[in-house]
Amino acid sequence: QVQLVESGGGLVQAGGSLRLSCAASGRSFDNKAASWFRQAPGKERRFVAYSNWSGRSTYYADFVKGRFTISRDNAKNTVYLQMNSLKPEDTAVYYCAFAPKSALSDFGLESEYDYWGQGTQVTVSS
Numbered sequence: 688q689v690q691l692v693e694s695g696g697g698l699v700q701a702g703g704s705l706r707l708s709c710a711a712s713g714r715s716f717d718n719k720a721a722s723w724f725r726q727a728p729g730k731e732r733r734f735v736a737y738s739n740w741s742g743r744s745t746y747y748a749d750f751v752k753g754r755f756t757i758s759r760d761n762a763k764n765t766v767y768l769q770m771n772s773l774k775p776e777d778t779a780v781y782y783c784a785f786a787p788k789s790a791l792s793d794f795g796l797e798s799e800y801d802y803w804g805q806g807t808q809v810t811v812s813s
Contacts, residue, residue, distance in 0.1 A: 689713035689802055693783055696807030699773055703811070707768040709783030709804055716802075717761035720786040722794055723768045725779035726806075732782065736768060737794035746794060751777075773811045780806040 695707040707723070718740045726732040736757040737746040745757050756769040766783055784800035791799050 691804035693804040693807035696809045698810045704771045709766045711764045721766045727779040734795040740789040775813045
């Protein structure tokens with residue numbers, strides 16, 4: 688049974704940092720693209736960051752560019768999201784997702800992903 692377990696969320700003050708982890712089990716995702724999405728209260732889930740299978744190709748939503756970094760350790764079957772200079776508007780539930788392909792062009796589309804984590808809450812206080 689495949690499971691994606693996110694961790695690392697919590698409450699942080701504006702300007703602070705958090706590192707989210709997404710640990711996969713049940714199968715290997717070392718050759719699959721992965722992304723992070725987030726959903727703020729009352730809003731639709733939206734794309735945050737993308738990594739191809741190797742981590743050498745990444746892409747970020749404009750609202751996190753320069754502040755967030757996606758990375759992965761394929762040996763550990765884990766994807767990370769380092770979040771720096773957090774703002775109150777970054778408050779959301781963060782989800783990781785893996786795709787059935789090694790790389791995506793439409794990485795912002797939720798339909799491109801077949802495995803999702805349960806989400807981890809990030810709350811940024813002002």
